[in-house]
Amino acid sequence: MVIIMDDKIVNEVSNLYKEYYSYVIKNDLLEVPEGIEYREFGYGYFKKVDNRNISFKDGEEYKNWVLKNAPFHLYKSLSYMEFPSKSGGANKKKVFRREIAFDIDVHKTKKCRHSDDWVCEYCLEEAKNQALYLIEEFLMSDFGLSGDDLQIAFSGNRGYHIYIKPKDEEIRNIIESYEKPQRRFLMDYILGKNLNLSKIGSGWKRRLLDVFKKKKIATKQFEKEDNWKKIIEKRKNRDKIYSIINETLNKLELDEKVMDDDIRLLRVIGSLHGYTGFMVKEIKYKKLSSFNPLKDAIFNDFNEKFYNVKIKQKIDKIIINDETYNNKSKEIPASVLLFLFGHGVNFEIIY
Ligand SMILES: [Zn+2]
Structure with missing residues (x-):
């Protein structure tokens, strides 16, 4: 990507970012991450992240910094750290708690008629459908969370960030103390990486049965039995069944690093996305299905x-x-x- 360094344009764009940040800060629409003194921040202008290892002692200092610098990209760490401004990784920073968030980031769809980095209503719709699928199929049906336990944000481009923030403080403390292997396990479950067809669990059983029914696969045996491998192997259409299962397992385009990485940064809710100028916008679960980024994520x-x-x-x-x-x-x-x-x-x- 070639950035045109026309000073007039850069100046105008900088002014627009400043105008935007004055508005959101005045109206309290910019996320101030909880436990801000323990969070690392990163920002960028012409690259996504020019700089990181920044920290603020409180919300005031942070807001003043954003007003003054009005970055084109603004990030906060998911982790809470004793030394957020130290460089050199999680050990140096002493991570002691971490938010759990999913990052859905979709590619172009078959219907898209544009170059790879552009957007249109089809890929934006796909991103939203995947967010709804993750929320409804896994976070709600399998994990028992409700809309109030989630924080959902449009990423500002072709994606969504979904934070798990249970209202129950005790549960939240437990999941925010998950270490990397536990977070990995959560991710692997959702991506079906540890799916065992010889002994299928209830969540994946329900999910795959729904798909089988839609694809006109006879499901009676599958409903009664947990050893699906045994059934599939005897079926004439086993290749078709395996390919349906595979397709279902690969439905979500999740950025696995957002779950893995101990010092991962994610865009601040209420900031602007420097590639699109769209708002990284929080959406309540009930409003998600009618959300249209090409209108609703544009600053009026x-x-x-x-x-x-x-x-x-x-x-x-x-x-x-x-x-x-x-x-x-x-x-x-x-x-x-x-x-x-x-x-x-x-x-x-x-x-
Ligand atoms: Zn598209």
């Missing part, structure tokens, strides 16, 4: 401020707030300006 003021531009290269179309833009567009709102800038598109602002 950025739809009302316009620029005359000349776009000097061919680009895929982008639909923001129901308006379609492409390289022939002469007038674009700030929201589109940020998207083009973040994607390294060659354009100029005409004053």
Whole structure:
């Protein structure tokens, strides 16, 4: 990705980020991570993370820093650390607690007609469907969590961050003291990596039976028996059954490092995503199915401020707030300006 270093554009973009952060901080919409003095922060302008190992003594210091610097990318650690600003890994930082979060980050879908790093309604819909699938199939049905036990955020690009934050303080203390092997086990379960077809567990049994029914596979034997391998091996359509199982196991595009890595950073909720200019936006579970990032993750003021531009290269179309833009567009709102800038598109602002 080539970033166009046109000073005029960089200045304008910086001003928009500043304007945004003044608004969210004034209105208390920027996440102030719990136990902020134990969290590490990272930020970036032209790269995702130019710098990390930053820490703040309290929310005031943090907010003042964000107002002053208005970074294009802003992250906080999932972990709580005794020495968050020390460099050199988890041992030096002395991690003593860690939030549990999932990161869904999808690729282009078959319906997408754009280049790899662009977005459209289809891949954004796929990301949302995967978030709902993770929440409803695993976190709710298998783990017994409710919508109130989860914190859900649109990632600002093609994904969602789903934090497990049980209302029950005792349960929360237990899961936030999970070490790497326990977090790994959780991940492996969801990705079906430790699925044993000779002795299938109730969660995966329910999930696969649902899929079999949709794909018109006879399920009577599977319902009664836990040794599925024995049944499948006798079936004429066993290849089809195995491929359905495989497809189901590979349904979720989860970034495994977000669960594994002890010092992983994740975007601050309420920040802007530097590639898209979209908000990293918290969504209540009940609102998730109707959430449309191309409208609902756009800062309103950025739809009302316009620029005359000349776009000097061919680009895929982008639909923001129901308006379609492409390289022939002469007038674009700030929201589109940020998207083009973040994607390294060659354009100029005409004053
Ligand atoms: Zn797409």
